[in-house]
Amino acid sequence: MLNPSVLALGQKRSTIRELFEFGNRRAAKIGRENVFDFSIGNPNVPAPDTVRQAIFDILNQEDPAVTHGYTSAQGADFVRETIAQDLNRRFGTAYGARNLYMTVGAAAALSICFKALTVSAEDEFIVLAPYFPEYLVFIGEGAGAKPVIVPPRAGDFQIDLDALARAIGPHTRAVVVNSPNNPSGVVYSEETIRGLAGLLAQKSQEFGQPIYIISDEPYRELVYDADTVVPFLPQYYDNTLVCYSYSKSLSLPGERIGYVLIPDAVQDFADTYAAVCGAGRVLGYVNAPSLFQRVAARCAGQTSDLSVYAKNRDLLYGALTAYGYDCVKPQGAFYIFPQTLGMDDYAFCEKAKQYDLLVVPGTDFGAPGYMRISYCVQTETIERALPIFERLARECR
Amino acid sequence: MLNPSVLALGQKRSTIRELFEFGNRRAAKIGRENVFDFSIGNPNVPAPDTVRQAIFDILNQEDPAVTHGYTSAQGADFVRETIAQDLNRRFGTAYGARNLYMTVGAAAALSICFKALTVSAEDEFIVLAPYFPEYLVFIGEGAGAKPVIVPPRAGDFQIDLDALARAIGPHTRAVVVNSPNNPSGVVYSEETIRGLAGLLAQKSQEFGQPIYIISDEPYRELVYDADTVVPFLPQYYDNTLVCYSYSKSLSLPGERIGYVLIPDAVQDFADTYAAVCGAGRVLGYVNAPSLFQRVAARCAGQTSDLSVYAKNRDLLYGALTAYGYDCVKPQGAFYIFPQTLGMDDYAFCEKAKQYDLLVVPGTDFGAPGYMRISYCVQTETIERALPIFERLARECR
Numbered sequence: 096m097l098n099p100s101v102l103a104l105g106q107k108r109s110t111i112r113e114l115f116e117f118g119n120r121r122a123a124k125i126g127r128e129n130v131f132d133f134s135i136g137n138p139n140v141p142a143p144d145t146v147r148q149a150i151f152d153i154l155n156q157e158d159p160a161v162t163h164g165y166t167s168a169q170g171a172d173f174v175r176e177t178i179a180q181d182l183n184r185r186f187g188t189a190y191g192a193r194n195l196y197m198t199v200g201a202a203a204a205l206s207i208c209f210k211a212l213t214v215s216a217e218d219e220f221i222v223l224a225p226y227f228p229e230y231l232v233f234i235g236e237g238a239g240a241k242p243v244i245v246p247p248r249a250g251d252f253q254i255d256l257d258a259l260a261r262a263i264g265p266h267t268r269a270v271v272v273n274s275p276n277n278p279s280g281v282v283y284s285e286e287t288i289r290g291l292a293g294l295l296a297q298k299s300q301e302f303g304q305p306i307y308i309i310s311d312e313p314y315r316e317l318v319y320d321a322d323t324v325v326p327f328l329p330q331y332y333d334n335t336l337v338c339y340s341y342s343k344s345l346s347l348p349g350e351r352i353g354y355v356l357i358p359d360a361v362q363d364f365a366d367t368y369a370a371v372c373g374a375g376r377v378l379g380y381v382n383a384p385s386l387f388q389r390v391a392a393r394c395a396g397q398t399s400d401l402s403v404y405a406k407n408r409d410l411l412y413g414a415l416t417a418y419g420y421d422c423v424k425p426q427g428a429f430y431i432f433p434q435t436l437g438m439d440d441y442a443f444c445e446k447a448k449q450y451d452l453l454v455v456p457g458t459d460f461g462a463p464g465y466m467r468i469s470y471c472v473q474t475e476t477i478e479r480a481l482p483i484f485e486r487l488a489r490e491c492r
Numbered sequence: 493m494l495n496p497s498v499l500a501l502g503q504k505r506s507t508i509r510e511l512f513e514f515g516n517r518r519a520a521k522i523g524r525e526n527v528f529d530f531s532i533g534n535p536n537v538p539a540p541d542t543v544r545q546a547i548f549d550i551l552n553q554e555d556p557a558v559t560h561g562y563t564s565a566q567g568a569d570f571v572r573e574t575i576a577q578d579l580n581r582r583f584g585t586a587y588g589a590r591n592l593y594m595t596v597g598a599a600a601a602l603s604i605c606f607k608a609l610t611v612s613a614e615d616e617f618i619v620l621a622p623y624f625p626e627y628l629v630f631i632g633e634g635a636g637a638k639p640v641i642v643p644p645r646a647g648d649f650q651i652d653l654d655a656l657a658r659a660i661g662p663h664t665r666a667v668v669v670n671s672p673n674n675p676s677g678v679v680y681s682e683e684t685i686r687g688l689a690g691l692l693a694q695k696s697q698e699f700g701q702p703i704y705i706i707s708d709e710p711y712r713e714l715v716y717d718a719d720t721v722v723p724f725l726p727q728y729y730d731n732t733l734v735c736y737s738y739s740k741s742l743s744l745p746g747e748r749i750g751y752v753l754i755p756d757a758v759q760d761f762a763d764t765y766a767a768v769c770g771a772g773r774v775l776g777y778v779n780a781p782s783l784f785q786r787v788a789a790r791c792a793g794q795t796s797d798l799s800v801y802a803k804n805r806d807l808l809y810g811a812l813t814a815y816g817y818d819c820v821k822p823q824g825a826f827y828i829f830p831q832t833l834g835m836d837d838y839a840f841c842e843k844a845k846q847y848d849l850l851v852v853p854g855t856d857f858g859a860p861g862y863m864r865i866s867y868c869v870q871t872e873t874i875e876r877a878l879p880i881f882e883r884l885a886r887e888c889r
Contacts (some may be wrong), residue, residue: 096609096611096665096701096702097608097609097611097760097763097764097767098607098608098609098610098611098767098770098771099611100770101607101608101767101770101771101774102608102763102766102767102770103770104769104770104773104774105608105765105766105767105768105769105770105771105773106763106766106770108565108769109773112564112565115562116564135562137557137561137562138557138561139557140557141555141556141557141560142556142557142560146556146560147551147556150547150551151548151551154544154547154548158538159538159539159543159544159743160534160535160536160537160538160539160743162746163538163539163543163743163744163745163746163747164534164535164745164746165512165532165534165745165746166746167509167512167513167516168505168509199596199748199776199777199781200778202776202777202778203776203777205776206775206776207776210495210498211494211495211498211499211502212493212494212495213495214493214494214495214496229773232773232774233774233776236774237774237775237776239636268493304493305493346556346557346560347560348560348561348562348778349559349560349561349562349563349779349781349782349783349785350560350781350782350783351596351778351779351780351781363494366494366499366503367494368502369499369502369503370494370495370498370499370502371502372501372502372505373495373497373498373499373500373501373502373503374495374498374502376501376502376506376626376629377498377501377629377630377633377634378603378634378775378776379596379599379600379602379603379604379630379634379775380596380599380600381597381599381745381748382746382748383748384596384746384747384748384781384784385746385747386746386747386783386784387781387783388746
């Protein structure tokens, strides 16, 4: 007498979580340094010292009953105002506290948006492959709607706009966009985003109702080349809800702190904001963790030292292509997504596991024949793992 | 094109939250000291200094990439083991990490349990009046099941077992028990709990399926008389899931940290634990906030200085009964729940609001004709508010 689909999701962890737990067990047995765990997006770069200093300052200067007390459900007013001002500084926007709803990380932000926009069980959310697999759980079991998967454009993992056009129908509520992308590391170009915005405007008109963009942006600040620009979606398409998390930019994934940005330009702004608040309430989110709301405000606009990710990307991309792996050069996030060699991705990743090299099969991201390598690890771990990647290439090709 | 019931919940905040926001606006206008806000259960007693010390120690001693990193979805193993050992010390149980699932506070714990146990839209969860109103939201909109309300036993707010027996049917999945109770402050007696356990065992057999107790226990440690014992429900009834929060015991309501306890004795323990994990995943909870998981472990078994609540209770109970208010003496939590005088509870609370005295109508807790007074405030606030309570009694009686 348990919810069967919920039970199934609890019995079978995501492949990523399963590999993460396997890695922890192996580390306990053979030593952390002998496990080459590229499975999970747990940043190895520590939070910047400003986070530590912010916590000390808050605990030394502020009233603990306020610091640790309930905030308004949407987040403390000064926190939202500070974050809005930082966004305005960076993007030339005019947001205020009214546009932000603080969340328990991006997963909560996404779950809340799906719940707010789901009107019936027929409703569909379009997910662009390759995608973060938990989207399907949040949309399906979480919101009671249907995920519709659109394959990527071959060769560069940009959005296949023709395939997307064919997938949009009268039940389409939103398209989930994740750029810089997990798992491919690709940043959608301005050309792609303009095409997307044009298509959605046209389709919204055709079906007589808004089709939203839900922009999942935990990797916004993680780009590695001077000429890479991540288009800020609300500037291209009005009906955009942005889901942000400090997990990657400030290396705080365990603290669960993020926000939903609801721009004024969103159709029926006040109702949309209210529906987001209502969805948070319905899902049991009372307020985002209060100390880390304050930390996010104090650290607005800052990031961890991201230079190691750039170094890791260059090292991995150079070596893997030299070994004969075929892959799109990632411009952001901390993932590289090469094709597997000589066998399907599950078999390849199982084989890698025998060498204590943990990478995630592309099938889990809707892209069979690839593997996701998370390079948010010590550079030394990559250096020591490269011979294994080389050996696998030799053995499998 | 927004989820209409979710939108409605976002547009109309709970009465408690509405009063809380009203109080904040009034405080900004006339000064915090002139608003007598008894609306929300936001502890005024600060977190104990051990919390502050624990945070300093963790930040000074531990690797920030671990401290702030993802934990296992069910919580860090050592955290769960430490909390289990503390429970074992206090209750003579034999729990381990395997029995605990760390949550983003009690609201998340409850939402997760409702979701895990809901198999169809016909499923019912019994809520005992007077009750915390968000139960209805978590059960209805959150889990997609039906709340069934059972009125209290007149005179003492214990469980009316006959009324409960009549309410149980083939769709009953669980009974929500909240003792010490919000809003009445009543602790269910051992006699009540034995009667409840016997009834549920009999009804489980009659309907051929387990009827669970979901025990919502954020106020477990908040009792004020040496002879008040809060029965620990798993010792009376096997199919009990305990939802705990550190919000009140450690004065950390904004930090959102708590757990679900799933005892080994629960039917199909492994599946039940897995369903709880699955429900957490479905609702977008990745892991409970990592720093405060560690704080909870370091502060296991400790509490804030709760003596002020005892003092506040005595002061309020003595004065209100002297003014002619009729009320059950609260044994725990930090609420007192007197009858309103001379008019219905909404009218009475509106009248109180004109004097900047904020109390919540009993109707919101399923008990018309009463008002909830949260006394987790400065004793001075109570002292200064007593003349207003007296004046209201004179004017309304």
